[in-house]
Amino acid sequence: MPKGTDFNAYFRESMKDPEARRLYREVLDEELSWLLSYLREERGLSQKEVAERLGVSRGRVSQLETSAGLSMTLESLARYAQALGLSLRLEFADERGEVLARFSLAADEPVAETTDSSWENAGVSPKPASGKASWASWAA
Known part of the structure; x- marks a missing residue:
């Protein structure tokens, strides 16, 4: 990016490319999934404990933490946060x-x-x- 370039304008322009959009979405998915496991660990909870609080299997919690990303519903995200006491x-x-x-x-x-x-x-x-x-x- 050339010196003096407005980052927001550069970003908007780069998002016109379908491949750049796909890669950016991938990064956002990974960040949200990582954040869920990070918060759980910070709260000192295991996947099993969170699963019990949510009424789902430990495998489902693992799935949320590794692949849910931006496709996760707001309700699922709210329930996950509440299972952590957040x-x-x-x-x-x-x-x-x-x-x-x-x-x-x-x-x-x-x-x-x-x-x-x-x-x-x-x-x-x-x-x-x-x-x-x-x-x-x-x-x-």
């Missing part, structure tokens, strides 16, 4: 890095099976949406 926080940011919205799911909160929205406007005092304990906000 909260899940999601941020949506624009191209400048400004956070436009946040979503948080507490470690002890059941993963709801409702279609009610838990996103809220940050300009208003934060409060749980329709009886949920989840906190989400729109950045002002």
Whole structure:
């Protein structure tokens, strides 16, 4: 990359190449899978213990930690985080890095099976949406 090149512009241009997109996706998949096993180990848990908490086989936990990557559903990711006793926080940011919205799911909160929205406007005092304990906000 030539000196003085804007990285964001360079990145956007390079992502026009299908092979570059495929390779980048592969790296992201590997990073997320690695992160799951890293967090489990940091919490001092075995795959078997996490499997018991999730109600799945140890093999399924191994699969999540080695190949799930970006294809993992948000629900699976939330359940995995909760099995580790962790909260899940999601941020949506624009191209400048400004956070436009946040979503948080507490470690002890059941993963709801409702279609009610838990996103809220940050300009208003934060409060749980329709009886949920989840906190989400729109950045002002």
